[in-house]
Amino acid sequence: MTLMEHIRELRNRLFKAALGVAVGLVVGFILSKPVFLLLQAPYCELLLEKGNIDTMADCAFTQLGPADAFILRLKVALWLALIVSAPVWLYQLWAFIAPGLHRHERKWAYWFVALAAPLFAAGAFLAYFVAGKGLGFLMESGLAGVSTLEITKYTSFMTGMILLFGVSFEFPLILLMLNFAGVLTGRRMLKWWRVAVFVAFAFAAVTTPDPGPFGMSLFAGVLSLLYFITVGVAMLNDRRKGRGKEIYEGLDDDETSSLEGYEPEPVEAGPPIEPSIAPLERRYDDMT
Template sequence: MSLKEHLYELRYRLGLAMLVIVVGAILGFVWFQVRIGPIPSLGDILTGPYCQPDLAPYRADITKDGRCALLQTKPFEIFLVQLQVGTAAGAVLLSPLWLYQIWAFITPGLYAKERKFARIFVGIGGLLFVAGAVLAYLVVPEGLKVLLGFGSGNWTTALTGSEYISFVITMLFIFGVSFLLPLVVVMLNRAGVVSYARLAKWRRGLVMGLFVFAAIATPGTDPISMVVLAIALVLLFEMAIQVARVNDKRKAKLRAAEGWDALDDNEAAPFDYVASDADGNMPGEKAVASEPAKRVNYDDAT
């Protein structure tokens, strides 16, 4: 494809991705107040941690029927919150569809092995992000209990909708993204940037850094969220270090089997070279029909 055709393809894929996000935003906006069968509404899910029975002594009774509710202190505040949260929820729910459009634009330039590793890392990254978000959702009530418990009964709490929703979304996002850090370590190890020996040597410093990171990254000042995030990251980093250990051991066996270590510094390593065909396709890959090269008139292009 020519540069112009690539730009047209990019515009087409981005247009489809934006259309999917718009549809997801509409679905999320409706879901915010509507139950979908046994699935509670998005508003009920987000207010669930704040409406825990354990937090009832700390909440202000601001409704006539005693329901748990958030405050709206500005005109259209709840509309804007519902729009923002609905858009984010719709984008997450329909992420396989719009991510596929990006993948469809990138994948023609990747080899089969590269596509395989990309699928694996994207799949594992998605699972880790969801696991971090679920952990944050479970931690939020305990963190609120600590934060709202200050004051020895002299204070009562009535949180505004925008501030509370922002706090919960930030917690979910930070926990989810933090759970991707060990995956980055595994990727760097596979790329040969960091080795298991170096990671093992840095283990104490990494643990200390993770606790500092958890203390800075969590939006709340409660110790429960910080400690839970730090412990989870330490466990995940230890798993990543063990994966690096297995990978380095496999590489060492491969080097020993092919005699790389016995080579002189100026001697070429015995790499297995497999030539591609005339169209640049590697063996085992699907052949792509080649087109005659087109002459580009740069004067006309400008």
């Protein structure tokens, strides 16, 4: 296709994806209340444990503006719309990219997409658990103790943790894509395991809301485990493709390679070459 045809197809794909998100927004608006009840469960359980409320139904937040709760519901509905309509906009994205890929590239793309969703869900589940534990530590260690929170800040705190953990769990897929593309080898990634573990603990120390060692160690341990699983899969892929078994593997820089099976052939004189240009006439010298 020409450039204008590609742009026109991109416009049509984006329009269909936007329609899918719009339909998902209606579904997300309906499901926003049950989802918000799920998000506020750690906060309400903490208030109930400390005796601030008698039942879960008494759990309440502070609202600073009259439209804060409605805008927050729209934000939650938009997040749910992106999740619910993911098959639609992912298919449109795939339909636009797939014609430019080879058959084996399409096959591996299917596997990567199939693994991305479970990894993100695992990260979101871990974030929900860690954020709940970290919330108790933060509120109990403050000057005011366990008090009522502002609704928008609490929701931003929970959704931000879920998004951060979910995206972090996608990092092993990026390493696998580099390995399948031939950029990184499993042996090289194995040599970097100390750096990877250090970066995992440093990242967990910065991102987890709980300053205690439990949440940080749990998050860093899971990230390190995913890294070692990625290294194992990459080494299996390298063995399958025969990487590291090249003809010069294991030879020193100053060592010559063997020429087994090579028999030199004798060099014979070739036939004489006949002149292809007629000689000059005798009445002309070489200059003319």
